[in-house]
Amino acid sequence: MASTKHEFRLRVPSRTDNLDLIRIFVGKVAEKVGFRSDEVDKIELACDEACTNVVKHAYKREEAAKSLDVAIKIDYQKLTIIVTDHGKSFDPGSVIMPKMKEYLAELRVGGLGIYLMRKLMDEVNYDIQPGVKNQVKMVKYFIDKQNSNSIKKIKDAK
Amino acid sequence: MENFAVQRVDNVAYSILKVGGFLDAHTAPQLEDAIQNLVDENRCKIIVSFTDLKYISSAGLGVFMGFIEQVRNMGGDIKLSNMTPKIFRVFDLLGFPTLYDIFDDEHEAIEKF
Numbered sequence: 001m002a003s004t005k006h007e008f009r010l011r012v013p014s015r016t017d018n019l020d021l022i023r024i025f026v027g028k029v030a031e032k033v034g035f036r037s038d039e040v041d042k043i044e045l046a047c048d049e050a051c052t053n054v055v056k057h058a059y060k061r062e063e064a065a066k067s068l069d070v071a072i073k074i075d076y077q078k079l080t081i082i083v084t085d086h087g088k089s090f091d092p093g094s095v096i097m098p099k100m101k102e103y104l105a106e107l108r109v110g111g112l113g114i115y116l117m118r119k120l121m122d123e124v125n126y127d128i129q130p131g132v133k134n135q136v137k138m139v140k141y142f143i144d145k146q147n148s149n150s151i152k153k154i155k156d157a158k
Numbered sequence: 159m160e161n162f163a164v165q166r167v168d169n170v171a172y173s174i175l176k177v178g179g180f181l182d183a184h185t186a187p188q189l190e191d192a193i194q195n196l197v198d199e200n201r202c203k204i205i206v207s208f209t210d211l212k213y214i215s216s217a218g219l220g221v222f223m224g225f226i227e228q229v230r231n232m233g234g235d236i237k238l239s240n241m242t243p244k245i246f247r248v249f250d251l252l253g254f255p256t257l258y259d260i261f262d263d264e265h266e267a268i269e270k271f
Contacts, residue, residue: 016182016183016184017184019215020161020180020182020184023182023213038244038247041244041247045248048182048215049215052182052183055183056183112216112219112220112252113215113216115252116215116216116248116251119251
């Protein structure tokens with residue numbers, strides 16, 4: 001298993017007015033470790049969506065002072081963002097990925113965040129422990145996964 | 159830090175909302191209020207110009223989803239214009255170009271009303 005070379009952490013009160021701070025933090029780290037600007041944009045947006053879900057759904061309004069943790073781990077092949085909260089749990093299996101055409105046709109509001117996170121990142125996984133913590137882990141590889149698979153196939157074929 | 163701003167320009171037949179800054183879950187209510195005000199005044203031919211918009215999340219896109227049906231039922235539309243490639247990519251990722259008219263320039267949008 002790849003060892004973590006660097007780790008960056010941010011803890012902020014779970015409020016929407018901290019989303020800009022979270023984006024700056026994540027964006028700067030992604031930029032620093034060498035992602036292209038369009039990839040940095042994707043990482044920032046995916047993290048914003050994950051944190052917005054925490055603020056809007058995991059904590060009730062009166063719990064707004066509770067904290068939201070964003071950790072970024074870097075190893076030689078990928079960047080991993082881990083968003084942790086200690087609010088209301090949800091069952092990630094119950095989240096149905098919208099079929100966008102039908103979704104748009106129905107003009108439903110909201111619920112686009114999880115769809116976007118999966119589109120923007122290479123991997124999205126949840127670790128839900130009711131009453132303990134909720135964690136979403138999102139991974140972006142330094143080399144596009146499909147490209148690296150293609151490279152591997154080429155090498156294997158030789 | 160530069161946050162979010164929405165500027166309204168009314169013409170006889172249509173209204174333009176020029177949005178700038180960062181549109182996320184924190185600032186989306188400002189855009190929601192601006193569109194709600196237009197709807198309340200029966201102004202349903204709306205162009206949203208994104209020239210100065212630096213960032214949009216799904217909370218921002220959700221605002222358009224929230225009003226489009228009502229506005230079209232009133233005989234109007236929400237047309238979108240002047241997106242930077244970064245903003246367009248987010249709309250495109252969610253398939254919005256199939257549901258909304260998106261133009262390079264607000265004048266093109268005006269002609270379509």
